[in-house]
Amino acid sequence: MNLTITNVKRLGSSERESVTIEDGKILGWNLPEDQHGETVDGRGGTIIPALTEPHAHLREPGQTEKEDLASGLAAAAAGGYGNVVCMPNTTPVIDDPAIIRTLQDKAAALGLARLHVSAALTKGQKGEQLAELSALKEAGAVMFTDDGRTNENARVLRLGLEYAGSLGMVVSVHAEDATLRADGVMNEGEVSQALGVPGNPTAAEAARIARDVEIVAWLHERGNSPRLHVQHLSSAAGLERVREAKRRGLPVTCEVSPHHLTLTDEKLRSFDAVYKVAPPLRTQADADALFEGLLDGTVDCIGTDHAPHTRAEKERDLLEAPFGIPYIEVAWPVMYTRFAEKLGLEKLVDLMTAGPARVLGWPEPSLEAGAPADLLVFDPDTERKVNPATFQSKAKFCPYAGETLKGWPVLTVVGGVVAYSSEG
Template sequence: MLKIVNVKRVGSDAEEVLFVDGDKILGWNLAVDADVTLDGGGGTIVPALIELHAHLREPGQEEKEDLASGLAAAAAGGYGTVVSMPNTSPVVDDPAIVRQLAEKAARLGFARLRPAAALTKGQQGKELAELALLKDAGAAMFTDDGRTNEDARVLRLGLEYASSLDMVVSVHAEDATLRADGVMHEGEVSEALGLPGNPAEAESARVARDIEIARLTKARLHVQHLSTARALDLVRRAKADGVPITCEVCPHHLTLTHEHLRGFDAQYKVAPPLRTSEDAAALLRGLSDGTVDAVGTDHAPHTSSEKERDLLTAPFGIPSIEVAFPLMYTRFADTLGLQKLVDLFTSGAARVMGWDAPTLEPGAPADLTILDLDTERAVEPSTFRSKAKFSPWAGEVLRGWPTLTLVAGRVAFQRGA
């Protein structure tokens, strides 16, 4: 038996005591004895966060990240469950790899891993992977993230097959021919820098196509890392029409713009690229009005030497899983409110996956996070548990840092421990 003292629920200033029995929540403020007591320090307790979109790089790219470092980073960021992307080496398109990843992660004792599997063999976009076998092995979703699905017929077949398995298909929605060799948003900044641009229409054109395929198949489609106002408006209209589509937005597309690339710093190079301030404002409105279902980080670790290259040759990606919630809380709590932010990181993500919404009620899984909403701390990449020791928000002072993360009733992270 475990009890956590001195914690508050969202919207309350009263300090309470939560009891955990094994991997389940037993109840609040009970007159029972406990074997272990943890002090919540007056923090706010919420269900553990759910990450829909992280690159953990294992197998094959462990110099960038591995399960141990990535899942430890996730737990430090307040996450209890992480959906990992399959664009590894080899690609996660084999049931044996799905099982191996899940089994290894379970032994580590950090955040829980739910591996995504490739929609097509080798993520080549030509032939569907063995989706039923991948689901049986524990795959959480199907996606060719890291590559775009260029063949509409293959995507249609994949959506129909996944729907028969009650699974969601997640897509990186960019038209590869429009994106071409763009390394940043196409606009006045790319023109000033003389760099090849990636137009906003590369995203909106592909989102429009994929909406029509979802309308045709009536299958669940999830749009990853949506970055433009135009694409968001397409999703909003599709939802109003009853199309079974969901979408996520990343913290970097909300808090950074293409203006940050004027210094030629590849830390800001990401796919899809940082867009305009108008796009960022539209995405924030999408969070407020419910068009955006969840916040996903697209945590994309690389070695420092890779990100120190020039903008033409450096890889795309920003590591953010350890700072996502405090960043969003510090920037947008006044606009969105704490409960809305928590929902975007928890119940919204669960809804995308078709999972039960997480709660702190008796009988619920003991996956929880305590947040310190008051103490200010600067982002210090050198202290990251991730192998990626860089951040575009380095030095920024944030509030809302997780202090404790429990996964299935066990401590996966405790600040200062």
């Protein structure tokens, strides 16, 4: 049975069209009605490839009081995401091929956003001994990372980059020097000093990126094929280290999160741990520099670092509350509202669709006939306030609560199947 989405507009066009899907792929545009099969009204929305999330914490296995595959992938679909890469800092850590297979099978049965599993670079994410990388890749891992922890042992990271490179896989890093970060809970600067709260300096990020880039350069010179991806860049200094690496022609990519583009450490004056995240919210100057990185191409993609916790955990004292901001289902409206005009809509779409695909070595998404039918239809005009009480995520809070946004998803299609409709 075919599925046809009617009454949609492609980027840059005011013409209302229809797209027909068959066997999970785009069959064609504006086909005769006798080929339509089942129809779904796109309600005049704009159609683009479904978003790809390169960095989300879905908390399964072992932390399902915070989030699980069903709630996290439903939230992702509601946010317009067709593909989600989950992080491995779970309980137990995803360092076993059997865990990957279990997660994939469970997610496939849900019919929501498509799950892609990243696996730990080191056993238990302890940074001491490489995990069984080849077996993890064979089981379906799409990336290796010790995210949630920093890679303090440079030799182990070097070995991981070598081995992963030989497998054609990317190593994604949480780039902070743990000794410089120390017990910092927010950006080190004027606000942390005023509050008397331990700070985390931008040097912690920049110094670690510089070290990792030099490891990549050294391996690259020797004919190896390392691929380093820097997660959730937060600072102007860190961004400049990546920019320099790219000038040198090194295989280094990076992502930026919407919260680092739109929020600053001024939010912590409230002592509200909803704004406590790692790496921390920085200054407006840092946010402005990251935006310039979007414009000039230094930043490869946008990743939310969706990190749900229980409300009780985030209501703890700022020093004791866990790091992490959840908001995957409003990331697209946030970015669309704040940056669609400043960046240009095509550039924004690229950063949240083709950009992550390029980092991961996947084919770039397309709306052409024959392409996978992973699609997002969104309403570019209607404004609505963020109401976390309606979230699909178990985390019914986010830093954008009450903010008026537009660009809300109307329809998310994954593999030719409707994974989310705003009409229920």
